[in-house]
Structure formats: C-alpha cells, structure tokens
Amino acid sequence: MADQKGDFIAGVVTGAVLGGMIGGVIGFVLAPRLSKGSAEGQRRDPDRLNGTSATPERPRLSASGESAMSSDWKKWENEAERIAQARRTLEAKIAELNEAIQATRAQLLVKEVPAPAAEENS
Structure with a gap:
C-alpha cells in the first residue's frame, strides 16, 4: 500500500x-507572436484592452466621396444608437432585478422574525 502511494506521488x-x-x-x-499581435491591436484601438471603448469610431470627414461618407456616418449613428438602446435596456433590467432582490430580502426578514406568541408559550 505504501509503495502504491509513493508511486502515485x-x-x-x-x-x-x-x-x-x-x-x-x-x-x-x-x-x-502574441505580444506582437496585442501591440498592433493596442495601436489600432488603445482603449480596447482596458474596456473603455464603448462606441464605434466615428468616420472621418473628407472633401471627396460625400455619398460614401454619409453612408458611413449613418452606419456609425445606427451602431451608436443600438449600443445606447442596449445600455438603457440593461439598466432597466438591472433596476428590476434590484427591486426583486429587495422584495425577496424583505419577505425573508419578515419570516425570520419570531412571532411573539410563540415565545410566550415556551
């Protein structure tokens, strides 16, 4: 038995x-390879690694290509609005969950308080 334990260890x-x-x-x-890839990503989007990049990058204005620029700008506006809507929805859901947690906590506290009649009978 000791020999098996020694072999296992x-x-x-x-x-x-x-x-x-x-x-x-x-x-x-x-x-x-990984270091090189993260350095390139950091140069492209410096806020990506620390999580502060919340909205897509705005398209740059240029004198030429007005029709393409308006399309890019509309895409950016749509993406920004989609992110804002998702944020509002999440905030509302979090508020609902917090209310439910508070209500449940209040119910549990009420159930944990012993009734005065039960203490008098003891």
Whole structure:
C-alpha cells in the first residue's frame, strides 16, 4: 500500500515537472507572436484592452466621396444608437432585478422574525 502511494506521488510530481517544462517551451515560442499581435491591436484601438471603448469610431470627414461618407456616418449613428438602446435596456433590467432582490430580502426578514406568541408559550 505504501509503495502504491509513493508511486502515485512520484507520478504526480513527474507529471507536474514535465507539464511545466512543456508549457514553458510553448509559452516561450508563442509569446513573441502574441505580444506582437496585442501591440498592433493596442495601436489600432488603445482603449480596447482596458474596456473603455464603448462606441464605434466615428468616420472621418473628407472633401471627396460625400455619398460614401454619409453612408458611413449613418452606419456609425445606427451602431451608436443600438449600443445606447442596449445600455438603457440593461439598466432597466438591472433596476428590476434590484427591486426583486429587495422584495425577496424583505419577505425573508419578515419570516425570520419570531412571532411573539410563540415565545410566550415556551
């Protein structure tokens, strides 16, 4: 029995060491690629990684291509409005959930308070 336990522990340690070595090699090989990709994404959209980019980028104005620009601008306005509507909907749902939580909490507190008649009988 003790021999099986020792073999098990040796297997776990060996697996952890080999897994760590293999994971380190894979990380060493892939890290430059991942770092390069995130740096390029950070240059394109600096607010993307920290989560502050909430609205799509506005189209730039140019002297030429007015019809294409109005189409881009309309797409941007539609996307911005869609995001704003989704935000309003989520805020309303969160408010409803908070009200339901408060009502449930109030009901539970009422049920937990012992009745005076039950205390007098004891």
